[in-house]
Amino acid sequence: MxxxxxxxxxxxxxxxxxxxxxxxxxxxxxxxxxxxxxxxxxxxxxxxxxxxxxxxxxxxxxxxxxxxxxxxxxxxxxxxxxxxxxxxxxxxxxxxxxxxxxxxxxxxxxxxxxxxxxxxxxxxxxxxxxxxxxxxxxxxxxxxxxxxxxxxxxxxxxxxxxxxxxxxxxxxxDMHRYKPGMKELITFEIKKILAEKVLTRDKEYWVEKQWLNKHYYFEASIDPVKKAAASFFYRFLSGKIKSVEE
Ligand SMILES: Cc1cc2nc3c(=O)[nH]c(=O)nc-3n(C[C@H](O)[C@H](O)[C@H](O)COP(=O)(O)O)c2cc1C
The missing domain is CATH 3.40.50.360 (Flavodoxin domain)
Structure with missing residues (x-):
């Protein structure tokens, strides 16, 4: 097409x-x-x-x-x-x-x-x-x-x-075959943390998109090592940032 x-x-x-x-x-x-x-x-x-x-x-x-x-x-x-x-x-x-x-x-x-x-x-x-x-x-x-x-x-x-x-x-x-790079995965995790902890209105959007428990915006072929590194980064940064709701 x-x-x-x-x-x-x-x-x-x-x-x-x-x-x-x-x-x-x-x-x-x-x-x-x-x-x-x-x-x-x-x-x-x-x-x-x-x-x-x-x-x-x-x-x-x-x-x-x-x-x-x-x-x-x-x-x-x-x-x-x-x-x-x-x-x-x-x-x-x-x-x-x-x-x-x-x-x-x-x-x-x-x-x-x-x-x-x-x-x-x-x-x-x-x-x-x-x-x-x-x-x-x-x-x-x-x-x-x-x-x-x-x-x-x-x-x-x-x-x-x-x-x-x-x-x-x-x-x-077929985007399921797409392999996001480290920069894309880290960018995703940073935005996720901002949505979860800093900008509440974004959180609604992220919940609606079902992104909060994901590693990327859609099901892609994420390299397992990159996925683990991005998850580690998420846990580390998330632990450092206080929620505005706390
Ligand atoms: C305001 C202005 C700033 C520019 N700055 C640079 C620059 O920093 N480095 C450079 O090599 N060329 C610079 N140029 C040249 C343009 O990048 C170049 O001519 C470009 O191909 C113009 O694209 P265009 O024909 O689509 O307008 C500048 C041109 C203008 C008008």
Whole structure:
């Protein structure tokens, strides 16, 4: 069945990063994957005012395009998260959007969705930016599925299959076969502790999702050694953190 992917574009211009997304769209079409490019520059995205209402009530007071976009994104089979490198990191446009997705950090809604990371730079900051994009996706509960980067020197280089094939595989894979890495397992345990002990509203969500007694968001092929290490980490950290209800 055709897979639907949303590519988040975060530059004001349709140039280097956008060309990479267009190129990816062409390549992925051969695998029956449809890529829709969402230009953040064409949306009304206000800056987070820091009130934390989204964390408490699940809704944001700002009336702009973010809520509608956040409701659409979980409907896609996959996400391409992209940015030009600005000051050795993601563009302010993307960061402004990511700040607004903060409620997904505590109540993940993108679990099991693979994310491919794309960045372009003149020369510096590529690895750092791609790692930051990956970290944002991990916070959302999504699945890291590869990184594509280009600098001025490699801009003309065609996309190679090895750069996006993991994304294609994950889009078509039975997720019970997915092997979460240590970083994903630890991130899950930290969120679980926060939900259990710190943010009561999140606890309701985690109970509803039946995650509180799980090792990951869904039944996956977790390596037993990693599972034991993450469980040890959970017990250790949980013992250190006092419940707000105590
Ligand atoms: C505000 C700004 C900051 C930038 N910062 C960096 C940087 O830190 N390192 C770098 O190598 N290139 C930097 N660049 C260059 C861009 O990363 C590069 O041109 C990128 O490919 C632009 O992508 P775009 O064509 O999709 O907008 C910067 C460009 C701008 C406009």
């Amino acid at each position: 055709k897979k639907k992917v949303i590519a988040i574009h975060a530059s004001s211009r349709k140039k280097n990063t956008y060309h990479l997304l267009e190129n990816l769209k062409e390549e992925l079409a051969a695998y029956d994957i449809d890529v829709e490019i969402l230009c953040l520059s064409e949306l009304d995205i206000g800056r987070c005012v820091g009130c934390e209402a989204c964390l408490r009530s699940g809704t944001c007071h700002l009336k702009d395009d973010v809520d509608a976009v956040m409701r659409r994104i979980p409907e896609y089979d996959g996400i391409i998260l992209s940015s030009p490198v600005y000051m050795n990191n993601v563009s302010g446009m993307l960061k402004t959007f990511l700040d607004r997705t903060c409620r997904w950090v505590h109540r993940p809604e993108l679990t099991g969705i693979p994310v491919l990371f794309v960045a372009s730079t003149a020369g510096s900051g590529l690895r750092h930016t791609l790692n930051y994009l990956e970290d944002a996706a991990l916070q959302w509960g999504a699945i890291p599925a590869g990184k594509i980067g280009r600098s001025a020197g490699s801009r003309a280089k065609r996309l190679e299959k090895k750069e996006y094939i993991r994304f294609v595989e994950y889009l078509n894979m």
